Amino acid sequence: MSDLEKFRSETRAWLQANCPPEMRKPMTSDGDTFWGGRNTKFSSEPQRVWFERMRDKGWTVPDWPREYGGGGLDAAEHKVLRAEMAAMGARSPLSSFGIWMLGPALLKYGTEAQKKEHLPKIAAGLIRWCQGYSEPNAGSDLASLQTRAESDGDDYVITGQKIWTSYANYADWIFCLVRTDATAKKHDGISFILFDMASKGVSTKPILLISGYSPFCETFFDNVRVPKSHVVGTVNRGWDVAKYLLQHERAMISGMGERGVGRPLGQVAADSVGSDEQGRLEDPMLRGQIATFEIDEAALSAAAERAVDLAKAGQAHPAFSSAMKYYGTELNKRRHEILMSAGGIDALEWESERSKGGARPRAWLRTKANSIEGGTSEVMLGIVAKRILDLPGA
Amino acid sequence: MALVLNEEQSMLRDSARGFISDKAPVSHLRQLRDAKDATGFSRELWKGFAEMGFAGLLVPEAFGGSGLGCVEAGIVMEEIGRTLMPSPYLATSVLAASALARGGSDAQKWQYLPKISDGSLLAAFAVDEGAKHRPLMTKLKAVRSGNGFKLSGEKAFVVDGHTADLLIVAARSAGAAGERDGLTLFLVDPKTKGVAVERTAMVDAHNAARIVFDNAEVNADGVLGEVDQGFALLDGVLNIGRAAVASEMVGLSEEVFGRTVTYLKERKQFGKLIGEFQALQHRAAQLYIDIEITRAAVLKALQTLDASFDKAGAAVAVAKARAGTTATLAVQEGVQMHGGMGMTDQFDIGFFMKRARVCQELFGDSNFHADRLARMKNY
Numbered sequence: 001m002s003d004l005e006k007f008r009s010e011t012r013a014w015l016q017a018n019c020p021p022e023m024r025k026p027m028t029s030d031g032d033t034f035w036g037g038r039n040t041k042f043s044s045e046p047q048r049v050w051f052e053r054m055r056d057k058g059w060t061v062p063d064w065p066r067e068y069g070g071g072g073l074d075a076a077e078h079k080v081l082r083a084e085m086a087a088m089g090a091r092s093p094l095s096s097f098g099i100w101m102l103g104p105a106l107l108k109y110g111t112e113a114q115k116k117e118h119l120p121k122i123a124a125g126l127i128r129w130c131q132g133y134s135e136p137n138a139g140s141d142l143a144s145l146q147t148r149a150e151s152d153g154d155d156y157v158i159t160g161q162k163i164w165t166s167y168a169n170y171a172d173w174i175f176c177l178v179r180t181d182a183t184a185k186k187h188d189g190i191s192f193i194l195f196d197m198a199s200k201g202v203s204t205k206p207i208l209l210i211s212g213y214s215p216f217c218e219t220f221f222d223n224v225r226v227p228k229s230h231v232v233g234t235v236n237r238g239w240d241v242a243k244y245l246l247q248h249e250r251a252m253i254s255g256m257g258e259r260g261v262g263r264p265l266g267q268v269a270a271d272s273v274g275s276d277e278q279g280r281l282e283d284p285m286l287r288g289q290i291a292t293f294e295i296d297e298a299a300l301s302a303a304a305e306r307a308v309d310l311a312k313a314g315q316a317h318p319a320f321s322s323a324m325k326y327y328g329t330e331l332n333k334r335r336h337e338i339l340m341s342a343g344g345i346d347a348l349e350w351e352s353e354r355s356k357g358g359a360r361p362r363a364w365l366r367t368k369a370n371s372i373e374g375g376t377s378e379v380m381l382g383i384v385a386k387r388i389l390d391l392p393g394a
Numbered sequence: 395m396a397l398v399l400n401e402e403q404s405m406l407r408d409s410a411r412g413f414i415s416d417k418a419p420v421s422h423l424r425q426l427r428d429a430k431d432a433t434g435f436s437r438e439l440w441k442g443f444a445e446m447g448f449a450g451l452l453v454p455e456a457f458g459g460s461g462l463g464c465v466e467a468g469i470v471m472e473e474i475g476r477t478l479m480p481s482p483y484l485a486t487s488v489l490a491a492s493a494l495a496r497g498g499s500d501a502q503k504w505q506y507l508p509k510i511s512d513g514s515l516l517a518a519f520a521v522d523e524g525a526k527h528r529p530l531m532t533k534l535k536a537v538r539s540g541n542g543f544k545l546s547g548e549k550a551f552v553v554d555g556h557t558a559d560l561l562i563v564a565a566r567s568a569g570a571a572g573e574r575d576g577l578t579l580f581l582v583d584p585k586t587k588g589v590a591v592e593r594t595a596m597v598d599a600h601n602a603a604r605i606v607f608d609n610a611e612v613n614a615d616g617v618l619g620e621v622d623q624g625f626a627l628l629d630g631v632l633n634i635g636r637a638a639v640a641s642e643m644v645g646l647s648e649e650v651f652g653r654t655v656t657y658l659k660e661r662k663q664f665g666k667l668i669g670e671f672q673a674l675q676h677r678a679a680q681l682y683i684d685i686e687i688t689r690a691a692v693l694k695a696l697q698t699l700d701a702s703f704d705k706a707g708a709a710v711a712v713a714k715a716r717a718g719t720t721a722t723l724a725v726q727e728g729v730q731m732h733g734g735m736g737m738t739d740q741f742d743i744g745f746f747m748k749r750a751r752v753c754q755e756l757f758g759d760s761n762f763h764a765d766r767l768a769r770m771k772n773y
Contacts, residue, residue, distance in 0.1 A: 266773025299691035
């Protein structure tokens, strides 16, 4: 048996022995996601057990180095672990912007001290992070951001406003883009800085969305004092860090289009529209839409697998995550349009027991942000046109 | 297994690309079409293909081939797609070689496979009868007669049937149209009494045939696989063919796309390169993304065929359906973005549009495979 096959059988056995049965069921509500952080609570005992066992193996971040709390797995082993977890339907033990976004940026641009300070706390779920990127006047044109960081001795003093800050009201720390040189060209005066959300001068205000939920906040900084040592990478070169991090963010968001969790769409549709004697959906047009969707979903899933393998082989284009982000988010919107269509009038109930508080329509409305957050679909297409296709003037 | 080509596969791609782009650029197809060539492909190039080891790529080594897999066959098909090289490769080296290698007796394998490998035998796979690909609806009748069978009925869209030395024919030996049981595959010499082959030059300047069988006799040695239980073999061979044609469409799509992007960077209107217009940039970017995602799906299908053949049906359906819609989009955008030039016969882009249409229909179009996937998933 090759080492990798040995790893596979050991991993399978370990997961079978350690993943509680409750943690192998599809997630159905927000409470099923464990985000970690100072004030976090587990929604159930199995959630706690599963998280702690995975954390102790370093498998909340399987491919990070062991010295930073990771599992130290190489690329092939990581792929095996993901496949084995997917095969048994094991939930992710810890969801975190620290894992998906900040971690990769710190591993590339952080000082040794910064890595030692922050990465183990991310891996152990002790600190929950949020992302301070967008501002009221800096959306798609992110580099025009205006939040100021004025130099004052060993500190920066930060003043300004961020918007669409996901879960800022629950976050412990923020990774934030600030303008450290107001005279430079817009991309050249930005720095990437980390600070505690409990700092004096930080406040947040949730924004009510069309889904009826408030996952995003406005975040205000009023003379927040932050040590200069908290800058990641070079001062005024924060745009490089920001772009690198965005690649990871986009890869994460594109994953939404390929999560084949829960019951297959065809069966969900059969519940409401019914099937004929041959087992085909009674609504042939809807059946065609679902089949076409599932073809695209399977293809996207193959493309995601291939993107990881290309990166490992050193053949990936750095802007390809924009392509995946575009396709994955558009596909996820399509999934939810189909779910609404399949559900018919049942999917319109907003406040009722039967609809679990309007879970389906609220999820449908939430997906409309997918093609806006992390860079709009139009921005993604522009990036592909410019950086991959090298089209003129793009 | 990583979803990328390994080193040997990359080398195979490079050598196939070198040979095909050198010997058979699109102008090669144009010349054959304009000369109304009776064969429709170059026998000399086919000899060269065999010498490169491509003709017997899927033939086991014991029978003179290279014993490679579907990924490798797909690599060659993709390169064929880039220049639209007319070649017996699909009919003979992919379909017939797979059918014989998977379903043949030792005697049948010894009789045909070495000749396929050395390029001396051409074969064709006769399945379709109606306007659309419906293998289960096969009606061509095989009636027992003496120690063999008599075949009666009609086949259409038999790729390269006009030059075949050997026909592999799907026939109904029992049951009714639509049933899985009762199908049998036969090896038929096209010179058999009662077999009439009519060449049909197709829209894409490639060739197929309509073949009429009128009580054509086949003896028992001509049964490929099991009598009445031929569907599994047929479906397996079709899946290899579908993935191969999907690969051809990936090559075709990428070539059209490359030519189109080049044109966007050269053509000026309103004092600007037309590639500066966002309306075209975004459509080009969408097409690029579509092609990349389809490429991954097709490679996934090829790898699945090699790794777990009997479980590859869904992956193949996904690949063929995606490749069909992607190629259709690629050629339409290709012609549209080339403007009036794209409509001229002088320009190559139209050849790609015509070939894409034929590839869509080959072994089931995107709708066929979407329906197939839905059936597999029970909805």
